[in-house]
Amino acid sequence: MNLGVLLLYCTEGRRTSFTRDWADTAVGRVAAYYGVQSGGREPFTYQVFDWFELPISEQQWSDLGFGALASLKPQIEAHFQQSLAGFSHILVGIDHSQSSGGTTPGDFTYLAASNFTPSLIAHELGHRFGAPDAFREISTGPERYKNQFCVMGALGWPASFPLPELDDPDAEGLNQNGPGMSVPTLLATGWLDENQSGIADDLTDNDLSESAGPIAEVAVLGGAPGPNRAGPPVMLRYGDLTVEYRVGSGWDRGLPSTGDAAAGWVVVQRSPRDAPDAVFVNSLAAMPGARLVLGNDTPFDIFNPGPLTITVLSASATSVRLLLHRRAARQPLGGITSGGVDVDGGGWIWTPGHGFTPVPPRDPLLGVVNQIAAVAAMRNAVAAAGEMETPALSQGLETAVRELQRVVTELPDSQEEQPLQQALGAITGLSRQQGIGAADLADGLERVRGLLAVAVQGQTRG
Numbered sequence: 001m002n003l004g005v006l007l008l009y010c011t012e013g014r015r016t017s018f019t020r021d022w023a024d025t026a027v028g029r030v031a032a033y034y035g036v037q038s039g040g041r042e043p044f045t046y047q048v049f050d051w052f053e054l055p056i057s058e059q060q061w062s063d064l065g066f067g068a069l070a071s072l073k074p075q076i077e078a079h080f081q082q083s084l085a086g087f088s089h090i091l092v093g094i095d096h097s098q099s100s101g102g103t104t105p106g107d108f109t110y111l112a113a114s115n116f117t118p119s120l121i122a123h124e125l126g127h128r129f130g131a132p133d134a135f136r137e138i139s140t141g142p143e144r145y146k147n148q149f150c151v152m153g154a155l156g157w158p159a160s161f162p163l164p165e166l167d168d169p170d171a172e173g174l175n176q177n178g179p180g181m182s183v184p185t186l187l188a189t190g191w192l193d194e195n196q197s198g199i200a201d202d203l204t205d206n207d208l209s210e211s212a213g214p215i216a217e218v219a220v221l222g223g224a225p226g227p228n229r230a231g232p233p234v235m236l237r238y239g240d241l242t243v244e245y246r247v248g249s250g251w252d253r254g255l256p257s258t259g260d261a262a263a264g265w266v267v268v269q270r271s272p273r274d275a276p277d278a279v280f281v282n283s284l285a286a287m288p289g290a291r292l293v294l295g296n297d298t299p300f301d302i303f304n305p306g307p308l309t310i311t312v313l314s315a316s317a318t319s320v321r322l323l324l325h326r327r328a329a330r331q332p333l334g335g336i337t338s339g340g341v342d343v344d345g346g347g348w349i350w351t352p353g354h355g356f357t358p359v360p361p362r363d364p365l366l367g368v369v370n371q372i373a374a375v376a377a378m379r380n381a382v383a384a385a386g387e388m389e390t391p392a393l394s395q396g397l398e399t400a401v402r403e404l405q406r407v408v409t410e411l412p413d414s415q416e417e418q419p420l421q422q423a424l425g426a427i428t429g430l431s432r433q434q435g436i437g438a439a440d441l442a443d444g445l446e447r448v449r450g451l452l453a454v455a456v457q458g459q460t461r462g
Contacts, residue, residue, distance in 0.1 A: 017170040024048040101120070130189045
């Protein structure tokens with residue numbers, strides 16, 4: 001990229017006070033940023049022109065819209081006695097009282113002078129390189145600009161950092177830099193190619209039900225690796241999920257702190273293989289034994305595969321070792337079950353000699369089963385760990401077992417069944433009976449109706 005930078009203001013005068021020299025330093029930081037993010041693939045030259053007063057008012061500038069630069073270019077070129085045709089992209093810093101943020105329509109970027117930070121410049125130029133905005137996954141759908149692990153989505157998040165060389169009273173609040181790009185946005189630019197040998201480890205077709213594997217090592221991501229790199233891959237893929245490892249150094253030094261015990265962040269994004277798009281799913285502070293469950297983990301649901309679970313075996317400033325696991329689906333044990341294995345927050349437990357026993361919603365036994373699942377996950381991690389990783393993970397297993405003992409100890413001696421729970425049990429009993437007569441069926445259904453009526457009356461009174 002050969003970038004031309006124009007600093008413009010209207011006849012009403014300037015609102016900001018930073019100088020051309022300060023802007024030159026700020027754009028220089030962006031050039032260095034993209035040298036790292038592209039792995040040296042993107043040559044970045046630039047020229048920053050001095051401030052120029054346009055012969056129009058702020059309202060006239062607004063009326064010109066995205067066509068402002070094209071309309072005013074002849075006057076700008078005449079003032080500086082230089083053609084702008086040699087630049088592959090033009091960045092306009094407009095000092096306008098009603099302007100904020102930035103936008104990049106085609107070969108131009110318009111940026112409010114009041115937001116002239118290296119972070120926002122890098123974000124806007126990311127669009128020029130092919131990177132879309134980054135999102136965060138929430139219950140109502142993807143939320144734009146809430147992905148703190150990517151410069152394309154970290155706006156408004158405390159993920160940037162100040163550079164001392166940009167500290168200047170005339171540019172107060174404009175010294176923010178970073179964070180780096182995420183795996184999906186690097187894929188979108190073409191600087192990262194997951195089909196290139198050594199870049200990605202695709203586990204999509206792997207059987208993840210084995211307790212001791214697969215184990216994957218992921219190198220820290222600090223931009224796209226340069227050509228001919230060696231070492232672990234910088235990304236994992238499982239279906240439309242990508243996994244990367246980020247540490248708080250370099251252009252990522254503004255990422256949230258992981259605390260003293262963790263070396264970095266394991267970051268999961270949702271990004272289809274054929275359309276790279278960074279949607280942050282979840283993150284995990286990388287400390288031995290830490291576990292991230294991607295989805296609703298229902299230990300009672302034994303007839304369907306469990307969600308993808310990522311467990312940290314070990315982590316350093318350069319890489320992380322992860323155990324990936326999914327609970328395998330089990331074949332039905334025979335007989336009839338009613339309502340599936342997960343009903344309104346409750347479920348079923350199967351034990352030898354007793355078969356299925358319903359566990360109502362909010363029953364304290366739910367906590368016991370969930371903690372048993374946590375103990376099982378830690379046992380898997382210990383079984384998969386290397387010799388140097390075992391001591392730390394064994395301590396985590398002991399902690400999980402103690403928590404299980406605490407949960408069991410705090411179980412109440414008894415719990416009175418509520419009418420809805422009794423009705424569910426009655427329906428279940430009816431569904432399991434073979435060859436039930438019409439009279440018995442009518443009596444059973446009448447009992448269920450009565451129980452539900454009591455429950456409705458109780459809810460009405462509440």
